[in-house]
Amino acid sequence: MTKRDPKPKTTPKKQSGSGARSAGGRPTKHDWSAIRREFIRGDDTVTLKTLSDKPGAPTYDAIKARSAREDWAELRAEFRHRVDTKTRALNLETVEEVRLRQAEIGKALQTAAVRGLTHLKPEELGAFAVARLATAGAQLERQARGMEEFTVRVEDLRSPADLKNLTTDQLMELLERRRRARGAAKA
Numbered sequence: 001m002t003k004r005d006p007k008p009k010t011t012p013k014k015q016s017g018s019g020a021r022s023a024g025g026r027p028t029k030h031d032w033s034a035i036r037r038e039f040i041r042g043d044d045t046v047t048l049k050t051l052s053d054k055p056g057a058p059t060y061d062a063i064k065a066r067s068a069r070e071d072w073a074e075l076r077a078e079f080r081h082r083v084d085t086k087t088r089a090l091n092l093e094t095v096e097e098v099r100l101r102q103a104e105i106g107k108a109l110q111t112a113a114v115r116g117l118t119h120l121k122p123e124e125l126g127a128f129a130v131a132r133l134a135t136a137g138a139q140l141e142r143q144a145r146g147m148e149e150f151t152v153r154v155e156d157l158r159s160p161a162d163l164k165n166l167t168t169d170q171l172m173e174l175l176e177r178r179r180r181a182r183g184a185a186k187a
Contacts, residue, residue: 109137
């Protein structure tokens with residue numbers, strides 16, 4: 001009868017791959033979706049190298065290979081484009097909201113000025129206050145709507161030829177100013 005060794009001799013298993021190993025010799029599991037998300041959503045300081053430098057992180061080569069295989073650079077560019085597009089849309093909505101609100105305020109000022117002219121009571125609103133409200137309201141409304149500022153002064157017009165260079169809107173504004181001036185003079 002032959003004696004048997006209580007412990008058979010085995011050759012140790014060859015470990016495949018490189019990188020960190022768990023206590024059992026298996027490769028440690030990394031949260032690749034978190035690493036990918038951090039890279040895609042990160043700013044320019046978040047690089048494959050900075051991700052691999054973190055404690056317990058996969059090696060640079062492993063991250064680089066995974067990044068190339070899953071095209072993280074393209075995903076990052078797409079993410080940044082979506083964020084930029086949404087930011088611009090929100091900004092445009094905000095600007096439009098402000099413009100509409102300011103246009104309404106401008107119209108309200110003009111309405112107050114017109115009411116002041118029709119019901120002019122010296123103790124409530126003077127003629128110059130009415131004129132200032134009308135002018136301020138018109139300017140605010142034009143600016144809020146993105147229209148060019150009206151800068152033509154009646155005293156600058158010397159002949160009918162000067163009127164040819166004015167737009168229809170400018171001519172209408174001059175006519176309205178003249179009507180207001182006549183109305184204020186009658187009051």
